[in-house]
Amino acid sequence: MSASLTLGAPDHLDKLVTLVTAFHEEAGIKMTDEARRRGLAPLLDGIPHGAVYLIGPPRAAIGYVVICFGWSVEFGGLDAIIDELYVRPGVRGRGVASEALLALPRALAQGGLRAVHLEVDRSNASAVKLYTRAGFKPRDQYMLMSRTL
Template sequence: MNMLHLAGQDDRAVLLALVEKFHAWGNLQTTADDRAAAIDLLFSGDVQAAAWLIGPRRAPVGYVAVSFGFSIELGGRDAFLDEFFIRESVRGRGMGSQALMTLVPMLRDMGVKALHMEVDHDNPKAMKLYQRAGFKARSEYFLMTRTL
């Protein structure tokens, strides 16, 4: 079974439902309109980003969204793992690890030199998953954000 399926416009409804579940689980303060607008922009071709559904195409158990950028320091194209979600009912079965292990070589083949992400300090299970997948904290840096 192919673990990841690139989401397209035909997957809008299922992706939107998964995003809603993730935002509710993570207590992210977004509205239905905000989420729909973001998904529409993702599929518009106006941004350098992609989302993959995780698991069986007919009944995905999660998704991963990645945005693409550039880093002189890191040697070229980089990416940010924006959102990564596996339904709570199927967590702990290795699907998250498998999804990451499938995603990383795909991104490498796309010329990505580094993959960044952020993780909640209060989520040790996620931290362990990401560390096993090769992510390391850059202790001399921390992510700063200004919303516009």
């Protein structure tokens, strides 16, 4: 199974809403489809703050990854956070997510990206293992904190 990445475009919105809904249901994230559309559409329209990639063949995507861009003095320039990564349950365990996590940073580095970050539930051992295999390392002295506005 291939984890080829395709940059999301406006015509992928309905397909992505379906995938995002599946992820949100699995993760316990409560949101309306309209709110999901509002969160995805600008990324698909090409705003410079982030991008959505479909994983697998665009006509029958098996997952997606959302990446949001920022700037870091510490890392010396453009950085990004993987906001969401999802692979359909039926194809998990076949290396698809690992392949995507290795391909995405390599491709983005060519565009000047200096670092990629992500957030993971420490108790999710399989996710921690996946991200570690893909080269991500914990920053134990730091913790992500959020404030909803």
